Amino acid sequence: MTVTLEHIRLAADRLQDVAIETPLLRNHYLDRRIGAEVYIKPECLQHIGAFKFRGAYNRLSQLNAEQRQAGVVAYSSGNHAQGVALAAQLLDLPATIVMPHDAPRMKRENTERLGATVRLYHRDSESREAIAADIAAASGATIVPAFDDADIIAGQGTCGLEIVEQLAARGREPQLLLSPCGGGGLLAGCSTAVRALSPAAQIYGVEPAHYDDHAQSRRAGERRSLKHFPATRCDALMAPEPGLLTWDINRRTVTDFLVVSEAEVSYAVCFAFRYLKLVVEPGGAVALAALLAGKLDVQGRTVALILSGGNVDRDSFHDCLREHPDL
Amino acid sequence: MTVTLEHIRLAADRLQDVAIETPLLRNHYLDRRIGAEVYIKPECLQHIGAFKFRGAYNRLSQLNAEQRQAGVVAYSSGNHAQGVALAAQLLDLPATIVMPHDAPRMKRENTERLGATVRLYHRDSESREAIAADIAAASGATIVPAFDDADIIAGQGTCGLEIVEQLAARGREPQLLLSPCGGGGLLAGCSTAVRALSPAAQIYGVEPAHYDDHAQSRRAGERRSLKHFPATRCDALMAPEPGLLTWDINRRTVTDFLVVSEAEVSYAVCFAFRYLKLVVEPGGAVALAALLAGKLDVQGRTVALILSGGNVDRDSFHDCLREHPDL
Numbered sequence: 001m002t003v004t005l006e007h008i009r010l011a012a013d014r015l016q017d018v019a020i021e022t023p024l025l026r027n028h029y030l031d032r033r034i035g036a037e038v039y040i041k042p043e044c045l046q047h048i049g050a051f052k053f054r055g056a057y058n059r060l061s062q063l064n065a066e067q068r069q070a071g072v073v074a075y076s077s078g079n080h081a082q083g084v085a086l087a088a089q090l091l092d093l094p095a096t097i098v099m100p101h102d103a104p105r106m107k108r109e110n111t112e113r114l115g116a117t118v119r120l121y122h123r124d125s126e127s128r129e130a131i132a133a134d135i136a137a138a139s140g141a142t143i144v145p146a147f148d149d150a151d152i153i154a155g156q157g158t159c160g161l162e163i164v165e166q167l168a169a170r171g172r173e174p175q176l177l178l179s180p181c182g183g184g185g186l187l188a189g190c191s192t193a194v195r196a197l198s199p200a201a202q203i204y205g206v207e208p209a210h211y212d213d214h215a216q217s218r219r220a221g222e223r224r225s226l227k228h229f230p231a232t233r234c235d236a237l238m239a240p241e242p243g244l245l246t247w248d249i250n251r252r253t254v255t256d257f258l259v260v261s262e263a264e265v266s267y268a269v270c271f272a273f274r275y276l277k278l279v280v281e282p283g284g285a286v287a288l289a290a291l292l293a294g295k296l297d298v299q300g301r302t303v304a305l306i307l308s309g310g311n312v313d314r315d316s317f318h319d320c321l322r323e324h325p326d327l
Numbered sequence: 328m329t330v331t332l333e334h335i336r337l338a339a340d341r342l343q344d345v346a347i348e349t350p351l352l353r354n355h356y357l358d359r360r361i362g363a364e365v366y367i368k369p370e371c372l373q374h375i376g377a378f379k380f381r382g383a384y385n386r387l388s389q390l391n392a393e394q395r396q397a398g399v400v401a402y403s404s405g406n407h408a409q410g411v412a413l414a415a416q417l418l419d420l421p422a423t424i425v426m427p428h429d430a431p432r433m434k435r436e437n438t439e440r441l442g443a444t445v446r447l448y449h450r451d452s453e454s455r456e457a458i459a460a461d462i463a464a465a466s467g468a469t470i471v472p473a474f475d476d477a478d479i480i481a482g483q484g485t486c487g488l489e490i491v492e493q494l495a496a497r498g499r500e501p502q503l504l505l506s507p508c509g510g511g512g513l514l515a516g517c518s519t520a521v522r523a524l525s526p527a528a529q530i531y532g533v534e535p536a537h538y539d540d541h542a543q544s545r546r547a548g549e550r551r552s553l554k555h556f557p558a559t560r561c562d563a564l565m566a567p568e569p570g571l572l573t574w575d576i577n578r579r580t581v582t583d584f585l586v587v588s589e590a591e592v593s594y595a596v597c598f599a600f601r602y603l604k605l606v607v608e609p610g611g612a613v614a615l616a617a618l619l620a621g622k623l624d625v626q627g628r629t630v631a632l633i634l635s636g637g638n639v640d641r642d643s644f645h646d647c648l649r650e651h652p653d654l
Contacts, residue, residue, distance in 0.1 A: 023350035028374045028413065044604040047355045086355065106601065273644075274433065277371040277606040277637035310604035314648040317600075321641040 003150050003249060005196040008157035008189060011058040015158055018090070019054050020046050022159075024166040024304075029275040034291055036298040037172070041163050042278055044310025048110065050236075050284070051159050051186055051308050052076075052083030052146075058155030059144055060087040068093045070140035075099070075128040077235050078107025079309050080146040085116035096135055098128045104235060104313045147185030148243030157189025163304045164197045174201045174304040176296070178287035181205030181214050181257065182237035184246030186308060191253035194304075202255045204296065206286040208234040208265060213241050214250065215257035223247050233262055233316065236283030236309055258296070260289040266320035268292055270327045272307065273317075282320065284309035330477050330576060332523040335484035335516060338385040342485055345417070346381050347373050349486070351493040351631075356602040361618055363625040364499070368490050371607055371637025375437065377563075378486050378513055378635050379403075379410030379473075385482030386471055387414040395420045397467035402426070402455040404562050405434025406636050407473040412441035423462055425455045431562060431640050474512030475570030484516025490631045491524045501528045501631040503623070505614035508532030508541050508584065509564035511573030513635060518580035521631075529582045531623065533613040535561040535592060540568050541577065542584035550574050560589055560643065563610030563636055585623070587616040593647035595619055597654050599634065600644075609647065611636035 025040040043051035060072060071094035074084045081097040088095035095116040099108055100123045112118050119135070121128050136143050145152060160177070167174055177194050181187045187205045194201050205214055211232060216224040225241040232238065242250065260268075265282045268289035272280040280288070284307050290296065291305060312320075352367040370378035387399060398421035401411045408424040415422035422443040426435055427450045439445050446462070448455050463470050472479060487504070494501055504521050506514045514532045521528050532541055538559060543551040552568040559565065569577065587595075592609045595616035599607040607615070611634050617623065618632060639647075 020353060023352075025350075025372060026347060042604075045352060049602075049604050270641075273606055273641065275376075277369075277376050279600055279604040279606060314597075314600065314645070318641070318645045318648075321645075 001150055001245065003153045003157065003189065003192050005193060007150065007154040008161050008193050011154040012158045012161055014058055014061050015054060015155065018057060019158070021162055022046055024163065027276055034298060036301050036303045038303045038305055039167060040276065041159060041304060041306045043159060043306060043308050044278055044280055044284060048079070048082035048086050049310045050079035050083065051156055052079040053086055054158050055152035055155030055185060056080065056083035056144065057087040057090070059149065059151040060084070060091050060093070062151060063142060067142050070142065071095060072144050073098070073132050073135045073141040074144040074146065075132050076146055077103045077238065079236055079311060081107060081111045081116070082114060084144050085111045085114035089115045096141065098131050104311065104316070106313050107311050110311070147183030148245050150245065153185050153189045153246065153249070155189070156186040157193045159186065159306065160190025160193035163190070164194060167304065172302050173198050175301045176298055176303045177201055177203045178290060178303065179205055179306045180237060180284060180286045180308045181207050182283065183239040184214060184242050184250050186306070187254065188246040188249040190306065192249060195253045203253060204256055204258050205250065205254050206258045206260060206290045208232050208237055208286055209259055209261050211237055212257070212259045213239065215259055217242055217247065218257050233265055233282035234286065236281060237286065258290045260286050260293060263323065264289040264293045266323045267327065269317070269320040270324040273321055274327060278307060279310040279312065279317070280307045281309050281312035328477055328572065330480045330484065330516065330519050332520060334477065334481040335488050335520050338481040339485045339488055341385055341388050342381060342482065345384060346485070348489055349373055351490065354603055361625060363628045363630045365630045365632055366494060367603065368486060368631060368633045369605055370486060370633060370635050371605055371611060375406070375409035375413050376637045377406035377410065377611070378483055379406040380413055381485050382479035382482030382512060383407065383410035383471065384414040386476065386478040387411070387418055387420070389478060390469060394469050397469065398422060399471045400425070400459050400462045400468040401471040401473065402459050403473055404430045404565065406563055406638060408434060408438045408443070409441060411471050412438045412443035416442045423468065425458050431638065431643070433640050434638050437638070474510030475572050477572065480512050480516045480573065480576070482516070483513045484520045486513065486633065487517025487520035490517070491521055494631065499629050500525050502628045503625055503630045504528055504530045505617060505630065506532055506633045507564060507611060507613045507635045508534050509610065510566040511541060511569050511577050513633070514581065515573040515576040517633065519576060522580045530580060531583055531585050532577065532581050533585045533587060533617045535559050535564055535613055536586055536588050538564055539584070539586045540566065542586055544569055544574065545584050560592055560609035561613065563608060564613065585617045587613050587620060590650065591616040591620045593650045594654065596644070596647040597651040600648055601654060605634060606637040606639065606644070607634045608636050608639035
């Protein structure tokens with residue numbers, strides 16, 4: 001089982017007029033700062049403020065009548081939660097989301113406002129997988145994985161397909177792609193699309209410090225799991241290990257993985273506020289952080305950059321801005 | 328002298344591949360809240376974070392060689408300042424901007440970073456018009472008005488032209504247009520384009536409380552000037568009276584003017600943060616504020632909404648967010 005460009009094209013058909021075709025943005029300040037032609041794909045402007053709606057809708061829209069009646073269950077710290085909740089609402093089927101107690105308030109509230117039932121759990125003492133399995137066993141609900149699923153990956157890949165098509169409409173081709181990387185679903189989908197259509201592109205996944213399971217796995221030549229889970233602003237990128245399917249894709253499609261510090265992340269959030277006028281959550285800003293921190297030499301290149309989400313609480317957002325008063 | 332669709336089309340040619348063709352965005356939460364199909368034109372994503380670059384570049388790019396050498400001078404609290412500064416930088420001509428001491432820090436810094444010379448003045452004791460006239464007399468520089476100029480208006484009108492064309496590409500036509508209104512340049516340009524191409528559209532200009540000179544002028548049937556200038560968040564919309572040329576246009580093209588309170592404005596800034604993931608400055612959010620406050624019945628209609636700018640200091644932004652903890 002893998003994911004191909006054809007799967008992604010089928011997903012794009014399902015998402016047509018349902019998901020937002022997010023624009024490809026340019027910014028004078030960013031280009032001048034970086035010395036490259038940077039094309040920003042702002043998935044914070046997607047429904048529910050993150051790319052996760054793409055995969056969730058692609059998955060849920062393929063459930064049969066019986067499955068739809070039994071509904072879905074998912075676990076997520078917030079963006080997958082909202083993606084599943086909105087897809088379920090649009091398709092008129094019940095959704096239960098298992099969320100950690102410490103999920104950002106905005107993510108929890110939005111999930112509830114979209115009509116999903118939220119079941120909270122404690123990260124330290126409970127297993128979200130076990131809770132979801134119990135709910136599925138009792139109700140017959142379908143479990144919707146956050147990333148390790150071909151339909152989820154294909155849905156997220158529509159973001160990458162759009163990038164290539166939108167660049168082509170401007171007579172451009174991506175020479176570099178930078179994407180945030182948590183469980184690796186967005187990266188697996190987008191790298192599949194970009195690798196198929198622009199074989200020479202360099203593709204980078206970006207992780208926050210201490211959550212560099214992909215970078216570690218790449219160095220080891222096999223999947224590696226994290227042992228420690230320190231606090232991070234990047235709640236969206238706290239996956240403990242690469243997915244089985246996502247890793248099988250990313251190990252082939254991705255050029256390398258980059259790691260950014262918490263301060264580099266808050267700088268990127270602040271830069272997006274000041275110059276891009278976009279609200280980007282820390283986990284959604286890691287690829288921009290890598291670019292601004294000079295992790296790659298991109299001088300004169302055509303760079304595509306994914307800002308994957310914008311669901312950040314107001315006080316956390318202001319904390320990021322205050323950290324960089326001179327920006 | 329007036330401005331026609333033809334002037335706007337010529338401006339669009341000059342701005343091609345120079346200005347950003349800002350996208351037309353949809354948002355699930357906004358549509359559901361308003362009960363309409365709302366198309367958001369986020370000019371905060373334009374170069375310099377506001378529509379003002381359009382008019383400035385359209386004006387400056389038509390200067391002859393002698394005029395270019397002598398440069399330009401403008402007065403502005405900030406967005407026109409940055410628009411002129413960037414246009415001058417791109418066209419390689421010197422620019423001096425006369426700005427009030429109390430302009431938002433971000434607007435002043437960005438203007439300087441774009442290479443313009445900034446001359447500060449005190450609103451209470453100095454005349455910015457006199458200062459600009461002195462600079463022009465001494466240097467031969469061309470004065471670039473902020474709104475009361477046919478080329479400036481035509482440039483801003485490209486925003487309205489894009490709205491109509493982007494809607495047409497989706498098989499839609501604007502039934503309503505809501506635009507912020509300060510001196511009336513954006514509104515005059517956009518209403519000219521929309522009125523010409525969609526004659527049946529209802530067009531509304533939106534002003535902040537105490538700066539309702541257009542609403543007063545409409546009621547009086549002639550241009551009225553403000554007598555009092557209380558503090559407002561909407562620094563971009565503090566024009567004391569409608570322009571001569573802009574009023575001559577707007578009195579014919581605009582259906583009516585709406586007025587929103589400071590609290591309605593901060594609510595809109597907060598809504599844009601939470602649901603649209605856009606950074607919108609208070610003055611740029613007044614049209615959204617009118618919509619969210621229910622000033623118009625737009626049920627079931629196709630509504631185009633301009634968010635005109637996003638240059639807001641971080642603390643002012645956070646103050647807006649904190650005012651509405653339950654949003």
